[in-house]
Amino acid sequence: MTRDRVKLVLNILALLLLFSILYFFDRYGSPYHVRILNNMGIFITLAVSYNLVNGYCGVLHLGPNAFIAIGAYTSSLLTMSPLEKQMNFIIEPLMWPLSVLQAPFSLSLICGGVAAALFAFLISFPVFRVRGDYLAIVTLGFGEVVRVLCNASQSVTNGPLGLKGLTPHTNLWWSWGIAVLTLILVVRLVNSSYGRAMKAIRDNEPAAMAMGVNPFRHLLMAFLISAFFCGVGGGLLAHLITTISPTLFTFFLTFNLLIIVVVGGLGSTTGAVLGAILFAWGGEALRVVESPMNLGFMTLPGIPGMRMVLFSVILMLVIIFMRRGIMGHREFSWDWILDKLQRKEAELKKP
Amino acid sequence: MTSTIFFQQLINAISLGSLYGLVAIGYTMVYGILRLINFAHGDLLMFAAYVAIYMGALTVFPWYLSFPAAILATGILGILLDRAAYRPLRDAPRISLLISAIGASFLMQNLALVIIGGVPKAFPRPEVFDRVITLFDVRIQVLAIYTPIITIILLLGLLFIVYRTKVGKAMRAASKDFETTRLMGINVNAVIAMTFFLGSTLAAAGGLMWAMRFPQVNPFMGVFPGLKAFIAAVVGGIGNIVGAVIGGFILGLGEILIVAFVPQLAQYRDAFAFVILILVLLFRPTGIMGEPITDKS
Amino acid sequence: MPAPFLSPERNMPMFLKIEKLVMQFGGLTAVDSFSLELQPGELVGLIGPNGAGKTTVFNMVTGTYKPSAGKIHWLDQDITGLPVHQITAKGLARTFQNVRLFAEMTVLENVMVSMHITLQASFWKAMLGLPHYRKEERRIRDEALEYLRELGLAHLADEKASSLAYGQQRRLEIARALATKPRLLLLDEPAAGMNPLETKDLAQLVREIRDKYGLTVLLIEHDMKFVMGLCERIKVLDHGITIAEGTPSEIQSNPHVIKAYLGEPKHA
């Protein structure tokens, strides 16, 4: 069998394995486990696309919460029926075309992604005029502006009240289906010539330009693709928790994604996936420190904020002592494993 | 709008602006030396406010002892912050430094949440600052008048240190070039520590006045003043101390006067600063008083 | 400006023509009224003491700096102040004095980046892994390997660029510049940090690639033996001002040049 054949078979096997795990939990898993798995899928989508900008292009973009918010609102407004909308918008009615439009979930996700990418396009000019810390603060600013707008535009977002009672369309198939799709597309992109151009910008922008790479074009490309998938992820998130409001999309959300990609290893897609899985699982596991603990003879009160303390400490420890995160710039790939195996075999064959 | 209200708003704006300016100085000083947005700077305001509250409540110290103690403690925290979060990353890519700063900021906020709890605490305003006087028929809280005066005094003191003392000279040298400074026989880490100390004490002074102005102290109170002060520093020209104060005034005046003239915009108030930031970066990235942004390599 | 009636250049296409370039940094005039014309196939040297403004000339020609005054014409086009990547696309490539490789990428990938401008398939074809893209990717890989072979680096193709020895890194810079398919190659101190043997090989290499790819070469170098042996024509800068121009033997006996270098005997 050729290498390509082997890899194809391995990929199919991996997908089958994932399929059976999801099938098992879908049928027999407790709501608790299903929720964690859903979170994992969505976080993988978000982290992998966030990492495209932060890890591969090497610019610190702090506004994914804006894209997620836009995707979440767009997709929710499209799946709600006109009647549900009327019941939600009690202070001020929803403005016209939105009040009557309705779309199936799949289409609404795409619209969410497109809306987020459109917004990314609008802000790209000021964002990519600057670099480094300035870029970080400008994107953070846009994230904040979007949150303020969500709060203030009563007739579009229902303001601080948010949208309630969304249909819980998001299930394991959706969250993981999109995660796998995002993963495949992003991995293909970063391993392509376009991805190499992005990494070149990250490693040395003046040299990349001197080799004919147009930085704005490639940063924009990464930014738009990242925004699109963040928007789709936002739509999934909205239809998982079924209630959204501006408080959900603060800088805090960005901070969580930042932890995921830093711990996983900036610039490693495998790392982003690992980080997302650890975060979704660890975040739940650590809930115990925030809820009251019953020791039998006495009850310790839960400590709100403790999880975030731990997360911030982890983030700082990783960035200071393990700057490259778990994976560094390395990637898990079949090639890597097969190479290892072949070397082992060759060694064994030697007398 | 009557002229009395306008006058009142103007005083109000000047005092808010000077607060932004005071906090902005710390950002600008640290940025000048490390090329780092010290994200945790805003949280020093919160720290100072809590220290003052607990000093006042747990001891018999009057405010004129507890306030300086809080300022000193914050200065020391600033040094510790640099030591723990930034110094190990001196040779790391800037992106790592910034991430560490964001982590430090979240850590401070959530530690405060864990230790003190999320319920806002009232900040006891000392009577000296609490009086109301009547000036040209307008009733004004003295705090609003003291704030800009204190800011100007602190600014002059700082300028004296930076331009007239040996430490200041070393700080200016370090902001140009680490290597040369080191070759001149100066301990760069000590200079950086001094910078953090000075910037943090100013942030603490700002924090105390902020807490007197909005006497509800909570673990996240530093976030917005911090962000806005940073923007003020950029508007004024990052790295430039006087520019930071001017930027602070511009931001404070803009924020309050726009809302005073166009009340419909009140709910967008928190976005105003970012709009200014984006405009400045688009049309005059070096700020009002700044030199060109260069990458110190 | 009307050309002289019987100018010999009249019917020749203008290759590179630099007219009175000036570059000021604040109060400092780093380059003053620099002019240079290159004919296709020439091998020209640019020398001068440290801080003379040589790299600044390169930076202006390649678009990194916008000249304070003056014009750069390339193949009958005014390219003054165009963005760097557009100038590269027009056929001017450079290497850097302080090596600037893509440190986290492999040697092969470093060269493949330069071939990116030749890519025809758009990004969505890459994301979907369509055959058109895959064919292009194979072409880019093969050609990049070809350049590595040319520079004697093929056996290092999968090493990380930052793990190479210094002399190899300099060669990789040249391979990377060649892969943009330039007509004019600008080399900034290509021999810096090389031992005499490597330097000799380098001179041979520069000649070879010039002939093989039909290049014109403009190079900066402090190693006088290298420059004098390799270049057909030399221009000397000092404090931003052109103090001499001519064949190697003319330059070597030029009193201004000797005077300019006397302050820095280590380069003479």
Ligand SMILES: Nc1ncnc2c1ncn2[C@@H]1O[C@H](COP(=O)(O)OP(=O)(O)OP(=O)(O)O)[C@@H](O)[C@H]1O
């Ligand atoms: N970006 C810049 N900003 C300010 N001054 C600059 C800049 N780039 C170069 N200079 C100054 O311009 C002058 C010429 O520098 P340049 O690098 O062109 O010299 P060079 O001839 O290449 O010297 P070397 O042989 O040392 O490489 C120097 O005085 C340098 O300090």
Ligand SMILES: [Mg+2]
């Ligand atoms: Mg040079």
